[in-house]
Structure formats: C-alpha cells, structure tokens
Amino acid sequence: MIKFDRVTKRYADGTVAVDDLSLEVPTGEITVFVGPSGCGKTTSLRMINRMIDATEGQILLDGVDVKTIDPPTLRRGIGYVIQQAGLFPHRKIVDNVATVPYLLGWDRKKARDRAMELLERVGLDLKMADRYPFQLSGGQQQRVGVARALAADPPVLLMDEPFSAVDPIVRTSLQEELLRLQAELNKTIVFVTHDIDEAIKLGDRVAVLRVGGRLAQLADPPTLLARPADDFVREFLGRDRGIRRLSFVSDEGLRLRADLTVSASADVSTVRGTDEPWLAVVDGENRPLGWASVKDLPDAGTLADVRLAPYGTFVRGRDSLRGALDAALLSPSGSAIAVDEEGRAEGVATREALDEALGKVAGGVGA
Ligand SMILES: Nc1ncnc2c1ncn2[C@@H]1O[C@H](COP(=O)(O)OP(=O)(O)OP(=O)(O)O)[C@@H](O)[C@H]1O
Numbered sequence: 001m002i003k004f005d006r007v008t009k010r011y012a013d014g015t016v017a018v019d020d021l022s023l024e025v026p027t028g029e030i031t032v033f034v035g036p037s038g039c040g041k042t043t044s045l046r047m048i049n050r051m052i053d054a055t056e057g058q059i060l061l062d063g064v065d066v067k068t069i070d071p072p073t074l075r076r077g078i079g080y081v082i083q084q085a086g087l088f089p090h091r092k093i094v095d096n097v098a099t100v101p102y103l104l105g106w107d108r109k110k111a112r113d114r115a116m117e118l119l120e121r122v123g124l125d126l127k128m129a130d131r132y133p134f135q136l137s138g139g140q141q142q143r144v145g146v147a148r149a150l151a152a153d154p155p156v157l158l159m160d161e162p163f164s165a166v167d168p169i170v171r172t173s174l175q176e177e178l179l180r181l182q183a184e185l186n187k188t189i190v191f192v193t194h195d196i197d198e199a200i201k202l203g204d205r206v207a208v209l210r211v212g213g214r215l216a217q218l219a220d221p222p223t224l225l226a227r228p229a230d231d232f233v234r235e236f237l238g239r240d241r242g243i244r245r246l247s248f249v250s251d252e253g254l255r256l257r258a259d260l261t262v263s264a265s266a267d268v269s270t271v272r273g274t275d276e277p278w279l280a281v282v283d284g285e286n287r288p289l290g291w292a293s294v295k296d297l298p299d300a301g302t303l304a305d306v307r308l309a310p311y312g313t314f315v316r317g318r319d320s321l322r323g324a325l326d327a328a329l330l331s332p333s334g335s336a337i338a339v340d341e342e343g344r345a346e347g348v349a350t351r352e353a354l355d356e357a358l359g360k361v362a363g364g365v366g367a
Contacts, residue, residue, distance in 0.1 A: 001027050002048060002156065002188065007057035009043050009213070017043040018213035020057070027062075027155075028186040032203035034193055036236070040213030041192040045158050048190060049078045061156070076104065079149030079157040079187075084165045086145065087133040093119070093144055094129040100152040111151075118147035123177055139170035146178070150185070159191045163198070175201055196237055200225070200244065208233050222248035246322035246361070251314060254324055254357045256338050256347030264289055264304040268297045278333035281308055286344040288313060288337045313337045316346050321357055324349050 002025035009018040018040040025031040033041045046052040047059055050071045059066045066074055087096045094115045095102075101111035119129055122143040133141055142162055149157055163171045175198065182189065193199055199206045200221040208216045208224070210232055217229040225245040228234040234241075261280045262271055271279060274294055281289045281303050290308025297306060312330030314323040316338040327336035328351065336354070338346045 001025065001060075001062060002190065003058075003060040003063075004044070005058045005060065007044075007047065007054045007059060009040070009047060009052065010055045016212060018047070018054075021213060021215055022057075023207055023215060023218050025188060025190055026205070027188050029204040030182060030189040030191055030202050032191045032193060032199040032206045033209060034196055034199040034203075034206055034236075035209035035216075036211060037194060039209040039211045041194070041209060042160055043213065044209070045160055045190055045192050048156075048158060049075050049080060076100070076152060077154045077156060079152075079154040081142075081145045081149045081157065081159045081162045083161040084138070084141070087141055087148070089133050091132075092129065093124075093131055093133065093136070096133065096144060097147045097151055099148060104152060114151060115147070118150055119144070121150075121181065122147045137170075138166045139174060142166060142174055143177070146181070150181075150187075155188055157187045157189045159189060161192055161194070164193070164195070171198075178202065200247075208236060243322065246325060246358075247320045249321040249357075249361050251316060251319055251321050251324050251338075251349075251357075253360065254321065254338075254349050255353040256316075256349055257353070258347045260335070260348040260350070261286075261288075261337075261345050262292070262303060264302065266303050268299075268301055268303060268306070271303070272297060278309075278331075278335065279303075280311065280333075280335075280337050280345065280348055281306070282345050288339065288343075288345050291331060291333045293332075309333070311337055313339045313343075313345075314349075315339055315341060321354075321361070325354060325358075328354055 004021045004023050007018060007021045010016050021044060033044055035041055043052055047054050050066055094112055097115035097118055098111040101114055116126060116129060119126060124140060124143050128136060128140065145162060163174045191202055203221060205218060205220050206224055207218045210216045217224060217233045222245060225241050228237055260276060261282050264281050264283055277294055278291045279294060281292050283289055288311055290311050292303055292306050292308055309332045312327030314327045314336055324336045328334055334351045336349045338349055340346055
C-alpha cells in the first residue's frame with residue numbers, strides 16, 4: 001500500500017503544487033489521480049518515486065517512508081511509464097524493454113528473454129523487437145513503454161498520462177490491454193490522467209484533485225458518478241453522468257422474455273395472430289438475424305423470406321445495463337436481444353423490462 005500522509009509540495013518559487021494531501025493507494029488496485037491542468041497530479045506521482053521530494057508530510061510505501069530509501073533502490077521496485085513512452089531512440093525495442101534488467105546485472109540472454117516475453121504480453125508482434133522506436137507507431141511505442149516498466153516485475157507501477165498522445169481508437173485498445181494485464185498481474189498502479197472518462201474506465205478508485213493540489217473526492221467510479229462530493233466534482237464529471245453510471249450496473253436484474261424469439265424456418269402463418277408487433281428472428285443455431293414486423297408479414301413463406309429490421313444485442317452477464325439500453329435503442333422494436341458469450345439468443349429485454357430495471361437504479365442509489 002502507498003499512503004500519502006499530509007503531503008505538501010511547495011516549489012522554490014512558492015507555488016504550492018500539492019496541499020496537505022492524505023490518501024491511500026491500496027495494494028493490487030488501480031488508483032487514478034485526475035483533475036484539471038496544474039492541479040498537482042504529476043507532482044503527486046513523482047513524489048512516490050522521489051523524482052520530486054515532498055516539502056512536508058510523508059509518503060509511506062508498505063509502511064516505510066520513501067525518504068528513508070535511496071532513490072535508485074526505491075525505483076527498482078517502481079515501474080514508471082510516461083506520455084510518448086520516453087524510449088531511448090538509439091536502442092532497439094528489445095534493449096529498451098531490457099533496460100532495468102541490464103541495470104540490475106541480469107545476463108544478456110535472460111534480460112532479452114524477459115523482454116521478449118513482455119513484448120508478447122503487451123500485445124506486440126515479436127518482429128518489432130529488432131526495430132528502433134521511430135519505426136513504431138505511437139500506440140506501439142506506448143506498449144513498449146508499459147513492457148519496459150514491467151521488466152523487473154516491480155510491485156508498483158506509476159503511469160503519467162501514458163495514453164494521452166495517441167488517437168482515441170488506439171487509446172481505447174491500450175486501456176483495455178492495461179485492464180487485461182492488470183487482471184493477471186495485480187500491480188499497485190497509480191495512474192495520472194486529465195481525462196475523467198479514462199479515470200472512470202480504469203480506476204478501482206479515483207482521486208479527483210482541484211487546482212492547488214487539494215483532494216476533492218476519492219471514491220470508486222460508481223460512487224463518484226452517483227454522489228459527487230461538490231459542484232467542482234459534479235462539473236468535472238461532465239454531462240451524461242446518469243447514463244454513464246449505468247455502465248456499472250449489472251444487467252442481471254433485467255427480466256428477459258423467451259417468447260419473442262422465433263426461428264427463421266417457422267412458417268409466417270404460425271406467428272401471424274400474435275399480439276406482439278415485433279419478433280426477433282434467429283437462425284438454426286439460435287443466433288439473431290433481425291426483427292420481423294408482424295403487421296408487415298407476407299401472406300406465405302417462412303420467416304427466412306421476410307425482410308428483417310436491424311437489431312442490437314448485449315451479452316447477458318457481461319454487459320451492463322447501459323449496453324442493454326444501447327442495444328434497445330439500435331432496434332426499431334425498442335427491445336434488446338440478450339445473447340450468451342457465443343452470440344446465441346437467450347431472450348429479449350423489452351422496453352418494459354428496461355424501464356423496470358432503470359427504475360431501480362434511478363435517483364443516485366443502488367449502483
Ligand atoms: N519545478 C517547478 N517549479 C515551480 N512550479 C512548478 C514546478 N513544476 C510544477 N509546478 C507547478 O505546480 C503546479 C502543479 O503542477 P503538476 O505538473 O503537478 O500539475 P498536473 O496536474 O500534472 O498538470 P498537467 O495536467 O497540466 O500536467 C502547477 O501550477 C505547476 O505550474
């Protein structure tokens with residue numbers, strides 16, 4: 001665990017970058033520091049590995065004041081990833097990743113083997129190993145930066161806006177990769193960003209800082225979205241807070257109807273009399289094909305002959321209520337088709353079922 005105990009940083013010119021900050025970063029979790037430009041995020045992060053020393057207060061790493069540990073020893077146990085990766089331009093990728101193992105005196109083969117293992121782990125093609133940083137895209141360089149920080153298997157990882165310099169699609173994939181890695185590695189991660197959506201996606205807990213380096217709120221994302229501590233946090237969280245909160249509500253309470261799916265091989269005459277305006281048509285393996293409008297059915301034939309309307313699906317048990325709602329909004333029927341991990345239909349969440357589930361989470365509680 002990392003503990004900030006009444007930490008203040010005053011720069012030589014008198015700027016108070018961090019003011020009386022107390023918080024705990026639990027072991028094995030991702031804690032995100034988020035806030036507007038100049039609120040002291042980077043300063044707070046760098047005080048952990050002593051690239052900057054606190055003016056007052058203590059930072060304890062597993063109970064030991066970091067000021068009592070000499071910086072090189074301290075940093076051996078702390079990986080550090082920065083924006084634009086900060087790779088050494090004249091070293092091959094494999095040697096960039098092996099930087100810390102070399103410094104630790106590992107033999108060359110062992111260090112390189114470890115580097116190759118990590119490149120694979122962060123999702124890079126091993127062909128990249130012999131390239132130089134300029135021969136990689138920004139996103140690939142960031143992955144190398146993460147691999148390098150993990151090389152000596154440090155228990156703690158500090159990440160300072162690591163994904164800010166890449167386009168939104170690459171950024172999303174880097175975020176997902178980090179979550180996947182973290183599920184395996186369980187590092188203690190402090191992640192700095194100015195992007196609240198990134199904070200909410202990645203953080204087990206999110207510390208919102210205000211300018212002047214004061215903590216405005218520390219909470220898990222659902223709590224932050226449901227109960228911002230004050231107007232500053234509310235404004236910082238931005239619009240759509242209520243909708244975004246639905247990402248943290250499981251779809252498990254959602255009632256499904258099994259009677260609204262019908263096989264494409266069924267004859268239209270078998271469904272004509274139904275009171276339902278829309279039916280979800282599935283193939284022989286129960287995979288959704290689309291929605292059939294009952295009033296527009298032809299006089300004869302099977303449902304395979306009918307022109308089907310677009311549909312949205314959500315994965316039962318994995319997607320959130322937000323995913324289910326999104327799927328419903330993509331369907332002219334206003335209902336969402338629930339599928340299992342293999343894409344087979346499990347039933348239909350109607351507007352009534354969604355309304356019922358939304359009713360339970362409305363009002364800021366129950367997330
Ligand atoms: N070496 C320094 N000397 C004086 N003031 C500094 C120094 N480094 C940072 N500051 C000031 O301390 C405050 C906090 O800076 P810091 O870089 O920690 O903020 P930040 O939240 O990471 O900002 P950003 O999101 O813009 O990177 C800012 O007002 C900054 O100008």
